[in-house]
Amino acid sequence: MSPIMKATTDNGLLLPVVDEDGAPFWEYAARGELRVQTCADCDEPRFPPRPCCPHCQSFDSAWVQATGRGRIWSYVFPHPPLLPAYAEQAPYNAIIVELADFPRIRLVGNLVASPDAALNSVDPARLRVGAPVKVVFTELAEGVTVPRWMLERP
């Protein structure tokens, strides 16, 4: 079974269940690139990825590289009851980042102290709506890399 088909990491964190439309995002992430699906005809970016442009109905798309900078749009601190691997780190943060160069494209992620740090590695008091962040990447399992976020001014 390839890692991408596994449901969780060895310690129980959920891996993305990738669909056909989303696959390029994860392939670029594995190369350390944050890319956004963009209509090849009208240049309108869209997220989550989907087969057809909702603005011009074109089926042609390109994956445009983002600078990886953005701002926290919102965040939560989940507490148990949670799946065991998440409960162990609770309370941790989950954040939504609005990309600086793609306004309205917002990605869910985690704010971490370093790329491979735990989901609770940043002091909750540091989280603010509007805080500038930059993307980092961590390999959750062999062949599965996810974007994470660090404060621009740690």
Added chain:
Amino acid sequence: MTMPTRTPMHTRAPMPRTRVARTYPIKTTDSADTTADRPRKDPTTEVAMAATLKDATAIVGIGQTPFAKQLPESERTLACRAIVAALDDAGIPPSQVDAFASYTMEETDEVEVAKAVGAGDVTFFSKVGYGGGGSCATVAHLAAAIATGQASVGVAWRSRKRGSGPRPWSNTTVQLPTPGQWTRPYGLLRPADEIGMLARRYMHEYGATRDHLFNVALACRNRANQNPAAMMYERPLTRDMYMTSRWISDPLCLFDNCLETDGALACVLVSAERARDCRTKPVYVHSAAQGLPAQHHGMVNYWNDDPLTGPAWTAARHLWKSADFGPQDVHVAQIYDAFTPLIPLSLEGYGFCGRGEGAAFTEGGALESGGRLPINTGGGGLSEAYVHGFNLITEGVKQLRGTSTAQVPDAATCLVTAGEGVPTSALLLRS
């Protein structure tokens, strides 16, 4: 903040009735068109096309099981008990039932229900998606079927064992009907986490506070304290309890979350003509709507231009367009409350206040009995039972029958809403 003026309770007159013409006028636009090439339309078809749902059907029976954290009976048995009770309430034998409507995440399908309760030949059945967003749509679908002659006696129901059964987010292999690959790996696992994101943003944009969310939780709990059937009947809530309770997903605490309930409810719908012969006071379906907004993303609605205007806004536009009255004429509302922030969002969406004013609306006891808009008078999902919002429909019926345990005097109009934050639905009921 600007508020629609509201008729003082003591001056309320019964809503004007427009049920005079149950046979709807045939559109005459084609009548002079005898030379047209196209075939003449069958007049009966034209009647159906011109039909409106407005007051054409009525809820004439409601039924429910007890609500508890754990009930011994199966979900199917509970469903049958609620349906049989609702038919008995209406005085209609099960053999006359020819339509069923339910929503997804319901374990008991119409085949099981129909054969167990002894339904007759069924000619209409429908299942609405998106969990709690489908509650009011079950009634809307039955109303459409009955108004257009596809069936005559409809049953909608909801049975759940969420209290003692599995939860969709406790299993790593079960994917909620959300784009899970973009959220779940980051530990955004439960509906409370997903709505918590919108709640935090709402608080940030509009200065809403936890006290506003407490106002919602308290109003529901106070009504539950009047309702012996409610799970929280004998359990009052204080501000101190709320503010010191454990977090579920900060900014949402325990009391911002609905209950985990085993239980079932059902209602029976017939045409307005037939309703007059039933043993209960008819509660008319005045207007009904579903809402799936453009570029909506389900519970994780983070990816459109304005995530804080959800499906309620879409459903509301259609609901009011088809109605003879507006938000200022609603005497009591049953607003879907899986989480407290859904109330301010829905108050805005359904037009009780302006954008960003939903939190402020809850101040000064506005949601309590005698307030500007009493809500969730049975206790709602937060304090009566969480059965995907079906208890909000039956409580709306009780209000318009005058039999609620927290009766709003002379209530003649009621808004009932389904889950906000997912593709939703809503009903305007009138007596």
